[in-house]
Amino acid sequence: MNVTRYVPLVVKQVCRHRVRTGLTVSGIAIAMFLFTTIQAMQRGVREATMETAADTTLVVYRKDRFCPLTSRLPRDYASRIGRIEGVVSVMPVKVVLSNCRTSLDVVIFRGVPKDDFLRDRHGAIEIVAGSLDDWRRRSDAALIGETLAKRRGLRPGMMFDAAGITTYVAGILRSDNPQDQNVAYAELEFVQLAARSGLGVVTQFNLRVADPSFLEPVAEQIDDMFRTAQEPTATFTEKAFVGRLAGDALELVSFARWLGLGCLVAMMALIANAIVLSVQGRIAEHAVLQTVGYTSRLIAALITAEAMLMALVGGGLGATAAVVVARVGSFALSVEGQSIPITAGVETLAGGMLMCAVLGVAAGLVPAVQASRRPIAECFRAV
């Protein structure tokens, strides 16, 4: 059977019941907007905290401390850590936040020795605007993460003021690492001075090991080395470190999963309600279709297709809006100097649409089948 010839029928039913379709579609769009946004947050969490086989970065933090303000380590730990077997590079980092809250618009300053930084990130970052030479030359220069630059509208040559630090924007950097998105990299001493903390004190060390098999033994050795020191350390892989500091926010995001589920349930109820009301109002109509020879199965399919079409239109609008907002806004959830980006892409959109199609069918099927199986003669008596 060629089903395409029935498509116009379904489209007309959806388009020409304007009020019903308008209300249903806007409800679906709102639910899908929320759902997609939550999906995007969860995707960001996965990107920021899921370890991949290629990760070779460790972060050394002050033991039992959970925020950049209180994690203070002597800078000279670097040379001792650098001597451990398997360690390729050690970079002391001073972190300063514009804002201590968990927020969508935190600026993270990282003071780093410029040469260490460039050696460490060689090949992993790309300068998309401005120049590295500028950055090297000026002591107040900063490299700005692409996401932050987009959010704050920063371009090379501008002065940028946040967290009581005024820097010159020398370049915009692009990187796959979520922790490079929301950040301004400046010279270590410059950040230390601006933050009025001592020159000998840093927040953390980022170090790279030769290959993933070194991650565990190196972390153990470092923490052993400083166990009895005045400032003991706690060493984690970068992703685990993010998970540890952002733990509360991650719990919130993972709780948001239930909100997402709630959106889907609400959406299904909305579609089912629209279809139930619509088939009740169209009893005679479906009886006419049966009379002229439409089988119950065909009628059920037509009604279900209406549900699916409304779900796809509403879902498409909502999900697209969510993806656009996430992309244009370049939001990232910042917790204690760690960034959880909100990332939505084509896959998020495609996944959302698939979900809509499935929900539309699921919500429409039962009322559709019921409507299509009513005894015809009784339908005409009922109206």
Next chain:
Amino acid sequence: MNLIECRNLTREYHKADTVIRPLDGVDLDVERGEFLALMGPSGSGKTTLLNLIAGIDAPTAGTIVVDGVDITRLSRNRLAAWRSVHVGYVFQLYNLIPVLTAFENVELPLLLQKLSRRERRARTGNALEAVGIADRADHFPRQLSGGQEQRVAIARAIVTDPTIIVADEPTGDLDRPAADDIMNLLTRLNEESHRTILLVTHDPQTAGHADRVIRLDKGRFVSDRRPESVAEAPA
């Protein structure tokens, strides 16, 4: 051979302990090309009989053979397919689909047939032409008068060129001139295109268009006449 042969046709409804029997063992033969009117008081079983013959209701007992096929033995799906080929139903309240134009309403039954889009559109146009409403093809039902809506409904009933046309009080909701219009149209379809028509009506003048009038009461036939005078009268 008769086109329609009903034997011992009975329809019962069971409500609690009582049995309602709107049709009580009737026999009916209808020839091909006949124009038959069913009359009788309200509740006498006219619609019930019409629905059984049209295959949209199933009898409690008895058989209905149409063109050699006992439709009481057909499965639900085969009965639907049978209706799409053999029956055109005209309702008292037109029952057009409000969101579809006149053209789209008439086209509806043809979607089930293996026709090219072009043939389908041509046949739909012809049906609208035949009922004299081609100029209103793009109008929605709410933009048409009752008489015009009924014309569209008749176009929908004849567009598949069915074996029988059944009409349940097709003029019941219309004033005299509009009713006469519709009856002239049905008469023409019967005389010129030799279509078999079963019509239910309360109105003797409407019944006068038929070549045969059957009266029902309490689910049984009380008379079956061929009013020659009316049959010979010009439409």
